Amino acid sequence: MLDAAEFVEVAVPLFIIINPLVVLPNFAEMSQQLDNRHCSLLSLRTSVSAFLLLAFFIFIGRPFLDLIGVSTEAFMIACGLLLLSIAMGMLSGSPPTTRNVEFDTTSIVPMSIPLLAGPGSVATAIVLTEAHGAGIVFAALVLSMVLSAFIFDRYRTIMHYMTRNGINAWTRLSSLFFAAIAVRLISEGILLMR
Amino acid sequence: MEGLAEGCVALFVVMDPLGNIPFYLHLVQGMDARERRSTLCTASAFALFLLLLFLFGSRGIFHYLDIQLEHIMVVGGILLVILGFEMMFGSEEHKGVGRDIAVVPLGMPLMAGGGSIATILILSARYGLATPLVCIGVVMVVQYAIYLLAPGILSLLGRNGLRVLGNVAALVAASFGIQILSRGVAGLV
Numbered sequence: 457m458l459d460a461a462e463f464v465e466v467a468v469p470l471f472i473i474i475n476p477l478v479v480l481p482n483f484a485e486m487s488q489q490l491d492n493r494h495c496s497l498l499s500l501r502t503s504v505s506a507f508l509l510l511a512f513f514i515f516i517g518r519p520f521l522d523l524i525g526v527s528t529e530a531f532m533i534a535c536g537l538l539l540l541s542i543a544m545g546m547l548s549g550s551p552p553t554t555r556n557v558e559f560d561t562t563s564i565v566p567m568s569i570p571l572l573a574g575p576g577s578v579a580t581a582i583v584l585t586e587a588h589g590a591g592i593v594f595a596a597l598v599l600s601m602v603l604s605a606f607i608f609d610r611y612r613t614i615m616h617y618m619t620r621n622g623i624n625a626w627t628r629l630s631s632l633f634f635a636a637i638a639v640r641l642i643s644e645g646i647l648l649m650r
Numbered sequence: 651m652e653g654l655a656e657g658c659v660a661l662f663v664v665m666d667p668l669g670n671i672p673f674y675l676h677l678v679q680g681m682d683a684r685e686r687r688s689t690l691c692t693a694s695a696f697a698l699f700l701l702l703l704f705l706f707g708s709r710g711i712f713h714y715l716d717i718q719l720e721h722i723m724v725v726g727g728i729l730l731v732i733l734g735f736e737m738m739f740g741s742e743e744h745k746g747v748g749r750d751i752a753v754v755p756l757g758m759p760l761m762a763g764g765g766s767i768a769t770i771l772i773l774s775a776r777y778g779l780a781t782p783l784v785c786i787g788v789v790m791v792v793q794y795a796i797y798l799l800a801p802g803i804l805s806l807l808g809r810n811g812l813r814v815l816g817n818v819a820a821l822v823a824a825s826f827g828i829q830i831l832s833r834g835v836a837g838l839v
Contacts, residue, residue, distance in 0.1 A: 570738070
């Protein structure tokens, strides 16, 4: 039922766009004020909320967009624009946030939304679902989220090996990925629309 | 009736009463239940008046200026995309608000803002008067109920849940805008 090659084809882009490593600096900052138990709670909450949002779009996204007459192409363009703006913010080095909310430790903004499950992930999930079906994308999502939770759980070790500079470099590099994915979403959307 | 589901969902998403609950509660803090209800009534009445004014007034003006459906769709689409950006990246901090909040900012722009006016214009250009009229009625009632039950909804969904819904609404508003914009451009060229 589950074709391994197809699964890889779905899981890799999904994991790249979800990109849990980018969230690590935010995560480290928040978890400094927390003891271990709350820290694992935070990691769980972050992963689960991103998982729920993406699962919602995988299963209900298409009919919901149909209801207001939004085509996948239009959705791709809009998500591409929003993702591009997030990527630009990351590239210029400012910490990626959405609304200027005060950080508290119960917050899932900006780590879960829009970093893990942002416009890019949502659009990618919907595009992949149309191409490969909901089941396989959902399986890839589960894998990605388990990996993310694992990465958050071991964030101290990872931060230690990658160092703060390594993570910063990775964030800049990821912002380039994100910008490229955004432009691809926009251009493919425009081309498909014609 | 044609476009009824589309219109109601689009208008609801653009008005985003669920995502606005924290702001609403911030505005009405310190009021008791009766004050809240009367403020809400005033605000809803004002928003309704504004939307109906645009719905009925715009047709004559657009006709007079020779503005066509496609032009409205292009402008409305751009407005909705900008609104989507604001919903996602805009600040949640609020400027100091006075005591009298019913008309500004609760009635306008929270209930009847640029996005909902654009949506109304698009709907009326595409489907005539009846569809947007019904949509306004339905969404205003739902919105009134949501604000009335705001504290309960907040404790049910939590601040995070509302933020997530707000972000989803931003995505949907922006993509609806792109869709309308592309239809408008396609109609023009």
